[in-house]
Amino acid sequence: MINFILMADSKPLLSLDGDPMAAEALLQDVFGIVVDEVVRKGTSASEKVCEWKEPEELKQLLDLELRGEGESQQQILERCRAVIHYSVKTCHPRFFNQLFSGLDPHALAGRIITESLNTSQYTYEIAPVFVLMEEEVLRKLRALVGWSSGDGVFCPGGSISNMYAVNLARYQRYPDCKQRGLRALPPLALFTSKECHYSIKKGAAFLGLGTDSVRMVKADERGKMIPEDLERQISLAEAEGAVPFLVSATSGTTVLGAFDPLEAIADVCQRHGLWLHVDAAWGGSVLLSQTHRHLLNGIQRADSVAWNPHKLLSAGLQCSALLLRDTSNLLKRCHGSQASYLFQQDKFYDVALDTGDKVVQCGRRVDCLKLWLMWKAQGGQGLERRVDQAFALARYLVEELKKREGFELVMEPEFVNVCFWFVPPSLRGKKGSPDYSERLAKLQREARLPQVAPVLKERMVRKGSMMIGYQPHGSCGNFFRMVVANPALTRADMDFLLNELERLGQDL
Numbered sequence: 001m002i003n004f005i006l007m008a009d010s011k012p013l014l015s016l017d018g019d020p021m022a023a024e025a026l027l028q029d030v031f032g033i034v035v036d037e038v039v040r041k042g043t044s045a046s047e048k049v050c051e052w053k054e055p056e057e058l059k060q061l062l063d064l065e066l067r068g069e070g071e072s073q074q075q076i077l078e079r080c081r082a083v084i085h086y087s088v089k090t091c092h093p094r095f096f097n098q099l100f101s102g103l104d105p106h107a108l109a110g111r112i113i114t115e116s117l118n119t120s121q122y123t124y125e126i127a128p129v130f131v132l133m134e135e136e137v138l139r140k141l142r143a144l145v146g147w148s149s150g151d152g153v154f155c156p157g158g159s160i161s162n163m164y165a166v167n168l169a170r171y172q173r174y175p176d177c178k179q180r181g182l183r184a185l186p187p188l189a190l191f192t193s194k195e196c197h198y199s200i201k202k203g204a205a206f207l208g209l210g211t212d213s214v215r216m217v218k219a220d221e222r223g224k225m226i227p228e229d230l231e232r233q234i235s236l237a238e239a240e241g242a243v244p245f246l247v248s249a250t251s252g253t254t255v256l257g258a259f260d261p262l263e264a265i266a267d268v269c270q271r272h273g274l275w276l277h278v279d280a281a282w283g284g285s286v287l288l289s290q291t292h293r294h295l296l297n298g299i300q301r302a303d304s305v306a307w308n309p310h311k312l313l314s315a316g317l318q319c320s321a322l323l324l325r326d327t328s329n330l331l332k333r334c335h336g337s338q339a340s341y342l343f344q345q346d347k348f349y350d351v352a353l354d355t356g357d358k359v360v361q362c363g364r365r366v367d368c369l370k371l372w373l374m375w376k377a378q379g380g381q382g383l384e385r386r387v388d389q390a391f392a393l394a395r396y397l398v399e400e401l402k403k404r405e406g407f408e409l410v411m412e413p414e415f416v417n418v419c420f421w422f423v424p425p426s427l428r429g430k431k432g433s434p435d436y437s438e439r440l441a442k443l444q445r446e447a448r449l450p451q452v453a454p455v456l457k458e459r460m461v462r463k464g465s466m467m468i469g470y471q472p473h474g475s476c477g478n479f480f481r482m483v484v485a486n487p488a489l490t491r492a493d494m495d496f497l498l499n500e501l502e503r504l505g506q507d508l
Helices: 004-008 020-040 055-062 073-085 105-117 128-145 158-173 177-184 199-206 227-239 262-272 284-288 330-335 369-403 436-441 452-463 491-504
Strands: 151-155 188-193 214-217 243-250 275-280 304-307 320-324 407-409 417-422 467-473 476-483
Touching: 020 073, 055 073, 105 369, 128 151, 128 284, 128 320, 128 369, 151 158, 151 330, 158 177, 158 188, 158 199, 158 243, 158 275, 158 304, 158 320, 158 330, 188 199, 188 227, 199 214, 214 227, 227 243, 227 262, 243 262, 262 275, 284 304, 284 369, 369 407, 369 417, 369 491, 417 452, 452 467, 452 476, 452 491
Parallel strands: 188 214, 188 243, 243 275, 275 304
Antiparallel strands: 151 320, 304 320, 407 417, 417 476, 467 476
16 A cells, blocks of 8 residues: 655655756756747748648658656757747747747746746735736726726636626626526627627527627728718617627737727617627737827727737737726626635735636736736837737738739738738639639639649748738639738848748749
8 A cells, every 4th residue: 555644745846856956957948949949040031931741741751649657858948849840939020820920038037937937816815916017007008908997807818708798788787697597697798890800609609698699790992890880770670679789899810910990889789778898819919109199099988898918019928908997897797706715805805806717717827917917018108019010011911912913902901900812824814714813712613623722832831931821702712812910020031931931822
């Protein structure tokens, strides 16, 4: 039989072989690998964005099996290096695939500290620095929206921020639903543009409203919600016996980068007494720019705003704020459960500082430090320059696209999403032909012509030269969506993008 008393008196298990120096040496070596492979090589244009391997080959290279016996420190270091080597370098200047990219060293320093301290954001008792810091960061973000007071919380991603907004709006209208559930509710209707983020429908499904409760409002040719159709949809929902309760507008749509007309939408919401949520996960950082913040005119009239500084500001995943104009402690009333083992009311400090009952989660990671530290280093002026530079580079790319044969804009961008087609040599000069669009963007089965965008995407990823996303949209076949977000980008990177597409597609 195992003698558990003797085991309890054995050497500590938290350090390598009971030796704190060995643990420290391991971490020093790992940090060295991170600096070399991620910070140095991962941000170098002369290195690959990714070292692509097929799944079965990658499984073998990584040796993913977990065994009974542990491995040596040298093997562990090799594992760490391999993990980085075969991962996509999102900090690379040629990574254009997502709405986040780049590496801010101050934000990374904040993430390292956060992970090292390994605390949870739920009580002042164990996170005194971060409770106060989150309060200040959220206050600053609210001020940029245009609110002098309010509430907020950092969420695990913009999708959850959007979901919280729907839940809060429902609770405000029908507080009994917290206790009685869906049986306390009439049929509800929420409204959003057909260009909205998919999290709106997912949130409706998760919250038990059902995706049928989401009424899709028409958007114009630029992807902006049409307020007149919103008004029509609200009247239609009421005529069908549903109760409208929320409108979700978008500031910076995922594909086209469109900004809904917030002033006009706010007017509609005001007339009908509806909660206005603005999904500014992508476009919210434009509020930092005096030159471009007009794109979000009217956002101060919203009831809630989702904003992801991990996107355009490069704060690092994840950094997603939900901001509220409410000052009635709605977050806590909606989500709180007053767990007596965690939120004791007889603590020796002000229990209002225990913010954990504002959210559905229990454990909540610290997401404010990376943004706070980066802001301290850059200042608001530095972050404003970052935003303005992204706009300037997007405009440069657009003008270069127009000069080159073989590139067609989907539309003139108003944000940093530049959407375009690459026209291969075999199709140039044939724009008037009846099957031009089909041949450009779709698979023509009779001729077995390749789809241009998917073929180019495969070639660039296998080569490791860059990553850029593509998608169909409405009646438009596959086109590339270039995202200009990395603060390290230059005109040379824009030129490289166009040159590389020409090289990769010269035989199509």
